[in-house]
Amino acid sequence: xxxxxxxxxxxxxxxxxxxxxxxxxxxxxxxxxxxxxxxxxxxxxxxxxxxxxxxxxxxxxxxxxxxxxxxxxxxxxxxxxxxxxxxxxxxxxxxxxxxxxxxxxxxxxxxxxxxxxxxxxxxxxxxxxxxxxxxxxxxxxxxxxxxxxxxxxxxxxxxxxxxxxxxxxxxxxxxxxxxxxxxxxxxxxxxxxxxxxxxxxxxxxxxxxxxxxxxxxxxxxxxxxxxxxxxxxxxxxxxxxxxxxxxxxxxxxxxxxxxxxxxxxxxxxxxxxxxxxxxxxxxxxxxxxxxxxxxxxxxxxxxxxxxxxxxxxxxxxxxxxxxxxxxxxxxxxxxxxxxxxxxxxxxxxxxxxxxxxxxxxxxxxxxxxxxxxxxxxxxxxxxxxxxxxxxxxxxxxxxxxxxxxxxxxxxxxxxxxxxxxxxxxxxxxxxxxxxxxxxxxxxxxxxxxxxxxxxxxxxxxxxxxxxxxxxxxxxxxxxxxxxxxxxxxxxxxxxxxxxxxxxxxxxxxxxxxxxxxxxxxxxxxxxxxxxxxxxxxxxxxxxxxxxxxxxxxxxxxxxxxxxxxxxxxxxxxxxxxxxxxxxxxxxxxxxxxxxxxxxxxxxxxxxxxxxxxxxxxxxxxxxxxxxxxxxxxxxx
Amino acid sequence: xxxxxxxxxxxxxxxxxxxxxxxxxxxxxxxxxxxxxxxxxxxxxxxxxxxxxxxxxxxxxxxxxxxxxxxxxxxxxxxxxxxxxxxxxxxxxxxxxxxxxxxxxxxxxxxxxxxxxxxxxxxxxxxxxxxxxxxxxxxxxxxxxxxxxxxxxxxxxxxxxxxxxxxxxxxxxxxxxxxxxxxxxxxxxxxxxxxxxxxxxxxxxxxxxxxxxxxxxxxxxxxxxxxxxxxxxxxxxxxxxxxxxxx
Numbered sequence: 001x002x003x004x005x006x007x008x009x010x011x012x013x014x015x016x017x018x019x020x021x022x023x024x025x026x027x028x029x030x031x032x033x034x035x036x037x038x039x040x041x042x043x044x045x046x047x048x049x050x051x052x053x054x055x056x057x058x059x060x061x062x063x064x065x066x067x068x069x070x071x072x073x074x075x076x077x078x079x080x081x082x083x084x085x086x087x088x089x090x091x092x093x094x095x096x097x098x099x100x101x102x103x104x105x106x107x108x109x110x111x112x113x114x115x116x117x118x119x120x121x122x123x124x125x126x127x128x129x130x131x132x133x134x135x136x137x138x139x140x141x142x143x144x145x146x147x148x149x150x151x152x153x154x155x156x157x158x159x160x161x162x163x164x165x166x167x168x169x170x171x172x173x174x175x176x177x178x179x180x181x182x183x184x185x186x187x188x189x190x191x192x193x194x195x196x197x198x199x200x201x202x203x204x205x206x207x208x209x210x211x212x213x214x215x216x217x218x219x220x221x222x223x224x225x226x227x228x229x230x231x232x233x234x235x236x237x238x239x240x241x242x243x244x245x246x247x248x249x250x251x252x253x254x255x256x257x258x259x260x261x262x263x264x265x266x267x268x269x270x271x272x273x274x275x276x277x278x279x280x281x282x283x284x285x286x287x288x289x290x291x292x293x294x295x296x297x298x299x300x301x302x303x304x305x306x307x308x309x310x311x312x313x314x315x316x317x318x319x320x321x322x323x324x325x326x327x328x329x330x331x332x333x334x335x336x337x338x339x340x341x342x343x344x345x346x347x348x349x350x351x352x353x354x355x356x357x358x359x360x361x362x363x364x365x366x367x368x369x370x371x372x373x374x375x376x377x378x379x380x381x382x383x384x385x386x387x388x389x390x391x392x393x394x395x396x397x398x399x400x401x402x403x404x405x406x407x408x409x410x411x412x413x414x415x416x417x418x419x420x421x422x423x424x425x426x427x428x429x430x431x432x433x434x435x436x437x438x439x440x441x442x443x444x445x446x447x448x449x450x451x452x453x454x455x456x457x458x459x460x461x462x463x464x465x466x467x468x469x470x471x472x473x474x475x476x477x478x479x480x481x482x483x484x485x486x487x488x489x490x491x492x493x494x495x496x497x498x499x500x501x502x503x504x505x506x507x508x509x510x511x512x513x514x515x516x517x518x519x520x521x522x523x524x525x526x527x528x529x530x531x532x533x534x535x536x537x538x539x540x541x542x543x544x545x546x547x548x549x550x551x552x553x554x555x556x557x558x559x560x561x562x563x564x565x566x567x568x569x570x571x572x573x574x575x576x577x578x579x580x581x582x583x584x585x586x587x588x589x590x591x592x593x594x595x596x597x598x599x600x601x602x603x604x605x606x607x608x609x610x611x612x613x614x615x616x617x618x619x620x621x622x623x624x625x626x627x628x629x630x631x632x633x634x635x636x
Numbered sequence: 637x638x639x640x641x642x643x644x645x646x647x648x649x650x651x652x653x654x655x656x657x658x659x660x661x662x663x664x665x666x667x668x669x670x671x672x673x674x675x676x677x678x679x680x681x682x683x684x685x686x687x688x689x690x691x692x693x694x695x696x697x698x699x700x701x702x703x704x705x706x707x708x709x710x711x712x713x714x715x716x717x718x719x720x721x722x723x724x725x726x727x728x729x730x731x732x733x734x735x736x737x738x739x740x741x742x743x744x745x746x747x748x749x750x751x752x753x754x755x756x757x758x759x760x761x762x763x764x765x766x767x768x769x770x771x772x773x774x775x776x777x778x779x780x781x782x783x784x785x786x787x788x789x790x791x792x793x794x795x796x797x798x799x800x801x802x803x804x805x806x807x808x809x810x811x812x813x814x815x816x817x818x819x820x821x822x823x824x825x826x827x828x829x830x831x832x833x834x835x836x837x838x839x840x841x842x843x844x845x846x847x848x849x850x851x852x853x854x855x856x857x858x859x860x861x862x863x864x865x866x867x868x869x870x871x872x873x874x875x876x877x878x879x880x881x882x883x
Contacts, residue, residue, distance in 0.1 A: 128776040131820070161794060278671050279696070551687075
């Protein structure tokens, strides 16, 4: 199969408009005859499910949580970007497009990235209409703040709970369509496999997590909106249930996986304190607007932060990147922190953290202003650590956060399986090798609300002539049997190690070899280690309970089995890319002062992987830059 | 540290449940409460026993999925805190900790500590939205909203839907939850066209779901992780009366 990105012809500014003008439409009476499965109820999933239902399609929406309102979009704190230029500071669609393309180190498509910027302003209009209580100025207009990697103020926010407020708006809109009986919501349902009939996605197999029942769902199209897979590292900023199972199963059924190793390590999470830790809590990047990051100038300094005088502090981001300072992009800020920590300047009990200090901001702006902006983050910090950050600096550390990689999709957000779409974080579309802060809520919302509802018709129009899929088709029976047999196999092992034990082992290998910095030897070793973990898992894991009941231990084991296989692909991908770009930093390819060395000559492509009976075959989508010349990505 | 957990075990919605005792060693003060349950569950697996089912997801206090009764209090010993934010440093070595599911008629137990809170979703479905389709929005700054209005809307919009308010209320009332959503939308100009219908429909659903009535004991506001005040309930009541008068 050849990779057709389906980028419309014409000027960059006109591509989306001309696409919409030419795509096939479906009349309202016919839309009612088509049904769509949406897997996931985050901003992408809920936004898509609600909007598709408003358009007239029959929709079934799945989430593994007890309610659509829990999806992990809820946890995004800082904000959402939009090129409104309300601050009159020189912002524009073009500038936002350029910032995003550059932020991603020129590893995404121009056309996709431009569309993201183009649709950002109407998205803010949409959320305001839906009742999102964004922060306002006294005069009643919307307020903005800055985020990393840009020099304008284009981030809209609702205190430190922007993701929550946007998700609740999407959940509300979804609830409206549930009441209208246009969406059937299937909470506590986890999709375990995709059914492909004659090369087209025609349904899913899901497990009812409350009863253990395995169910078949047929449809005219399937939309995956399952979020990121950084729980592969075990310790991450993600929710415990976040997983890569649906996209991994889709991959094994023929959907190509793009840039799987591009993972964003967030610079400002709370440091790990013990082995038994299950999660790393994020502290919003917005804190870097007013907080200053530093470590002691003296190695292994055991003094309290307050006892270290100004001249003995190293504000290393301000030192290394004077024009962006504390607002350097995430990949750069994370690597800079790792460099200082590895060199022996880390702080905290395990010496694995750096300081984020508000002393200067509080002195300049007053405690009230800081409290108004970040109050909930400071109280969250205190709840978790017991420390009052108004009095002493926060201790922060890098943590696995966002998957830029995901299922390969074309301009229509369709995967390489016709009728199977991937939207939001689970696809690889707009962020390239590094995502800018506050672009995540944006991309996931735009995919769900604006793009998919305008592209899926182009495919479904052709499906009107087809007979409706049926759950008794032999392919449904076959896939269901495979799902049941995998569950049976895991339960039958009855070994001597817990799922968590394996997950910790996998996480350590991935964090060591496939996170902030990578090298050939390490990656080769990691692949072998992960294969050993896989063998051991299928011999030694112990899962108690049964398949026909609520069984959280079984859910965990099924997810981990997929993570282990995905981890092998991630390392394979990182090994193949002999350059450093964005979050992908290969130690062999760096400048003398430790900056990433990109290689456009040989690697100006997206790595697109095809599953090939346990092995992976590489395809290349070469990136054409017609409007922007890739430059050295400098924030100095 | 060593802790004795007394945990509610119940096979399914229609089975009888009881408290089971588990002595567990090797806990540390910086573990979160849910990590302590993870720790217990790993030991149960190795002993060949079924794990304790409990709801949780984000583990950073925002998704609202976690929530159990700990020593007789929703979300444990602290005010305004979710179960996932509770850490073992709040307990002493040798403590006995009693863990139960949320108890409310409208929240039936599914298994062990997991309850069914879909009644909340059905209240939301009765009007916690603006009836406007995607693609119909006007320019965002076309309607000005004073900062105080946006801020006070945000104060109640912060509700995480965990159900602690219901669990802690002697009447199992959902008044705090329902009022928070009604007030969030009704305070904003975008919410005005449907304001009366919203308050009538959502409070009606609250009654259909068998939540109790509010008698203003203020127990809910103590537990609310989002710090929502019971003045929100008073505001809902005022809106209700107004809606009754004008509809």
